[in-house]
Amino acid sequence: MGHGGNVIDELRADHREVEEFFEKMQALPAHDEKRRDIADQLTIELVRHSVAEEMYLYPAVRKHLPGGDALADQEIKDHSTVEQLLKELERAKVGDTRFDTLVQQLIQEVSAHIADEEQHLFPALARGVQTATLDELGDKIRTAKKFAPTRPHPGAPSTPPANKLLAPGTGLVDRARDFVTGRGRS
Template identity: 45%
Template sequence: MEETVTSPQNGDVIDVLVADHRDVTALIANIRSVTDPMIRRDLTDTAISELVRHAVAEEMYVYPVMKKYLPEGEKAVEHDIEEHKELEETMKRLEGLDVETSEFVQALNRLEDLLADHVQDEESEQFPELRRRVPAEELTELAGKVESAKKLAPTRPHPGAPNSELFHKLVGPGVGLVDRLRDKLTGRATK
């Protein structure tokens, strides 16, 4: 089954993923600076949604490329999937917490720490290796696939779900549809 791919606005998959990292990091900073509980909840839900979409797209398209091209690709992917699981568990916890509690701040701190570690690994080690080893046209094509995947991906964390390319491609769009319907019905912010 050939997938429909939209072209990225500009750049390659690394540019897309780095931009995602910057956006979510900025959202977390905004969450910290806002005192209004409704705005804080909306920003938190948006950050969670963006992180989930990012992770799903990586697992669908970037991780198979890492396994293929990087000498330690299998090991790097295993490590990244473990980090994704930790991030998902923390996001799931954040979803259920009152934004005005110390537990929320602790969970937000945990999310920020996990994300910083994950971003550091990817941007300082994995992304430069991908740029060195993967043909530029493939990285550009991957950007379109990642952007398309993010549009269909779930918007809520599902820590019990498999973190695999096959699961995301077969079941993910249905889960994403249900998540977006729940978001709409509950008024949950996702962008």
């Protein structure tokens, strides 16, 4: 991930990438071990995306949009649900019915979250936030994704300032683990 453009363009491109992972996963037979590789890549991208949104997008939503606190709180709640599903998926074995159930739950949760952001949040941002600010947020989101964790950490803080302080260190540890294990290289 790291597509360019303002924050809305960047996050929409991330959404399309996530949907492609879902399609790839669903196209494979239930016992195909490639599904684990896709699940790992999907997890890496979703976690990085979520952390970047929590670091920069949702604080901007709180600051610039009427009712922004409630909007941001709901988005963070959605992230928490998805992160818990990702943690469970990380432990599930391909071919186990639990793996398939978790994939379906994840697709439902993430698809609903994407639809909500694209139908409500992004248009509100486009109307309520200056172009220069949207561009700056796009840059911040791209930078944050480079250093964000790659594994779900449901207990980690999801709001500033704690998330901005802890995410880069957690991300470094996650990337080191990924390097050693080969996770996410496919």
